[in-house]
Amino acid sequence: MTFSALAIYFKKLEGTPSRNTMTEILAQLFRQASKDEIGKICYLLQGRVVPLYEALEFGVADKFMIRAIAQAYGVEAPRVMKEFKKTGDLGIAAENCYHVSKHYNKQHVLSIYNSLYDLAKESGIGSQEKKITLLAELLQSVDALSARYIALIPLDKLRLGFSDMTMLDSLSWMLSGDKSHREELERAYNVRPDIGYIASAVKEHGISGLSHVKARVGAPILAALCQRIPTADEMIKKMCRRPDQSVGGRASSTEASGGEVAVEPKYDGVRCQIHFKHGEVKTFSRNLENTTAMFPELTEIAKELKANEVILDSEAIGVDPRTQKFIPFQETMTRKRKHNIEATRTSVPLKFYVFDILYKDGKDLLSEPLSARRKILEHTVRPGKILMLSPQIITSSAVELRQYHDEQLKIGLEGAVVKKWDSPYEPGRRNFSWVKFKEEEGKTGKLTDTIDAVIMGYSRGEGKRSGFGIGMFLVGVRKKDTFVTLTKIGTGVSDELWKDFHGQLEKIKAAKQPKEYVGVNKLFTPDVWVSPEIVVEIAGDDLTKSSTHGAGIAVRFPRLVRIRTDKSPGEVTTVKEIQSMFANQKQSHS
Numbered sequence: 001m002t003f004s005a006l007a008i009y010f011k012k013l014e015g016t017p018s019r020n021t022m023t024e025i026l027a028q029l030f031r032q033a034s035k036d037e038i039g040k041i042c043y044l045l046q047g048r049v050v051p052l053y054e055a056l057e058f059g060v061a062d063k064f065m066i067r068a069i070a071q072a073y074g075v076e077a078p079r080v081m082k083e084f085k086k087t088g089d090l091g092i093a094a095e096n097c098y099h100v101s102k103h104y105n106k107q108h109v110l111s112i113y114n115s116l117y118d119l120a121k122e123s124g125i126g127s128q129e130k131k132i133t134l135l136a137e138l139l140q141s142v143d144a145l146s147a148r149y150i151a152l153i154p155l156d157k158l159r160l161g162f163s164d165m166t167m168l169d170s171l172s173w174m175l176s177g178d179k180s181h182r183e184e185l186e187r188a189y190n191v192r193p194d195i196g197y198i199a200s201a202v203k204e205h206g207i208s209g210l211s212h213v214k215a216r217v218g219a220p221i222l223a224a225l226c227q228r229i230p231t232a233d234e235m236i237k238k239m240c241r242r243p244d245q246s247v248g249g250r251a252s253s254t255e256a257s258g259g260e261v262a263v264e265p266k267y268d269g270v271r272c273q274i275h276f277k278h279g280e281v282k283t284f285s286r287n288l289e290n291t292t293a294m295f296p297e298l299t300e301i302a303k304e305l306k307a308n309e310v311i312l313d314s315e316a317i318g319v320d321p322r323t324q325k326f327i328p329f330q331e332t333m334t335r336k337r338k339h340n341i342e343a344t345r346t347s348v349p350l351k352f353y354v355f356d357i358l359y360k361d362g363k364d365l366l367s368e369p370l371s372a373r374r375k376i377l378e379h380t381v382r383p384g385k386i387l388m389l390s391p392q393i394i395t396s397s398a399v400e401l402r403q404y405h406d407e408q409l410k411i412g413l414e415g416a417v418v419k420k421w422d423s424p425y426e427p428g429r430r431n432f433s434w435v436k437f438k439e440e441e442g443k444t445g446k447l448t449d450t451i452d453a454v455i456m457g458y459s460r461g462e463g464k465r466s467g468f469g470i471g472m473f474l475v476g477v478r479k480k481d482t483f484v485t486l487t488k489i490g491t492g493v494s495d496e497l498w499k500d501f502h503g504q505l506e507k508i509k510a511a512k513q514p515k516e517y518v519g520v521n522k523l524f525t526p527d528v529w530v531s532p533e534i535v536v537e538i539a540g541d542d543l544t545k546s547s548t549h550g551a552g553i554a555v556r557f558p559r560l561v562r563i564r565t566d567k568s569p570g571e572v573t574t575v576k577e578i579q580s581m582f583a584n585q586k587q588s589h590s
């Protein structure tokens with residue numbers, strides 16, 4: 001397949017707002033691609049050359065791309081700049097400055113992929129100049145439309161407006177002309193969130209190709225997440241239900257029998273999936289980012305493990321060396337600032353509270369019940385200076401559950417996590433296998449949980465804030481593959497943070513309203529739209545019905561709690577979740 005043919009697909013996808021149409025276009029593309037091409041095409045559709053969890057970035061800034069376009073088409077940089085200013089899109093600027101060159105030739109999609117891969121790999125002294133030359137050559141070798149997309153990919157600005165989930169639907173369409181394989185595909189994707197790998201497997205072997213998809217050390221598994229259930233009684237009712245036994249009483253054994261839950265402290269730290277293989281360690285965050293560089297202490301865990309290869313699920317949390325008390329999330333995250341890692345290693349020593357084991361010495365443990373996984377975990381981890389086993393109780397009593405939860409709050413933790421004792425490891429937020437227990441609904445009459453929302457745009461400030469270039473931002477929640485508005489936020493943000501925000505949002509400024517933002521009321525149109533990339537956690541007094549916000553519900557007195565660098569836009573709170581929070585709130589008020 002030629003890259004020009006792929007560029008035509010890019011253009012069609014960019015121009016369609018309908019998810020169903022996008023699914024069909026993608027399915028058509030997948031059918032046309034060969035088994036060697038499909039995986040790489042999937043990465044290119046994501047604007048990448050490797051799966052999302054591999055930290056290979058292009059590192060090409062606008063100013064370098066402007067030079068590359070100028071060099072490729074023999075025009076002056078100010079001319080490119082002028083075109084860029086017209087639309088705010090360097091891809092269109094490349095297309096408008098395009099001149100056919102003697103180097104033009106019908107490039108195969110794999111050859112463009114290889115050149116882009118080499119470009120991303122280029123590093124070290126003089127690499128910027130080399131990248132400009134490589135890009136200029138690449139731009140000369142293609143037609144105008146291809147040039148548009150080739151310019152956008154290394155800038156990390158190719159936004160075709162669909163998620164990996166749409167690609168999974170399309171793979172199902174490719175196989176059977178409907179979405180009937182979506183669930184199986186998603187199950188495989190949860191174990192190996194590498195859309196290129198999954199696509200190649202089913203292109204080559206059909207749906208049976210998924211049987212090859214197993215957990216593997218080095219490739220992150222999508223993290224299991226918590227659902228919300230408002231009260232301890234309802235948790236027990238929903239999670240301990242057994243067809244053959246009524247609920248009640250404390251369980252006497254820790255064997256898998258169903259009808260029980262494991263209850264653990266909820267640490268306010270950072271999720272950390274630890275991959276260990278013969279002494280080598282890699283870690284991944286909950287949004288699948290490779291975070292290995294953040295945790296140098298893990299290089300020493302071999303002596304705390306009885307395994308050659310293992311994947312552990314844990315929460316990393318700082319512990320004050322003087323008081324032995326936990327240090328909250330924000331401070332733990334100071335380690336994130338790369339240059340501070342060594343310094344904070346002594347001032348904020350980390351412990352990793354391990355609560356699950358997903359793989360050990362060649363055996364994928366995902367479908368084992370939690371009770372069995374816990375046993376294996378206890379035989380694998382030897383708690384020492386770095387690794388700790390998360391404590392837990394096993395119960396089926398609401399009284400005991402509430403008591404344990406209250407104890408956690410008293411010692412300054414966030415609450416408890418409640419897990420079905422007989423459930424397999426279920427990536428994502430599914431089936432009420434894990435539930436978070438922060439504060440019982442109705443206790444304070446306030447919103448008992450925070451909301452994660454994506455920043456959709458911002459408006460310039462007034463008065464003092466006008467100096468920051470931003471005074472308010474608009475946030476939204478998820479509705480399938482789209483985002484709808486929930487609230488505007490102007491409080492809870494320090495001067496320092498406003499400035500920082502402005503810098504971050506400038507980088508992801510969108511030329512027009514992104515097509516994933518649907519039904520935005522004119523009242524909320526921001527001065528500047530941004531692509532859906534930054535996730536913020538917000539708190540509020542309570543939820544109210546709204547006829548103007550797309551979510552149908554708005555937040556009263558919203559304020560910013562923190563930026564969630566560990567969450568991706570696909571993980572923000574959904575409209576469904578907000579509706580259920582609203583229903584619970586109404587119930588507790590009545």
Ligand code: ATP
Nearest residue numbers: 225226264265266267270271286315355390417436
């Ligand atoms: P929140 O915003 O409420 O802190 P969250 O939105 O980050 O939580 P949830 O799915 O609501 O994510 O809660 C699960 C998170 O809780 C996990 O991602 C993990 O980081 C953290 N956690 C803390 N302690 C535990 C534990 N014992 N077991 C599992 N997860 C835990």
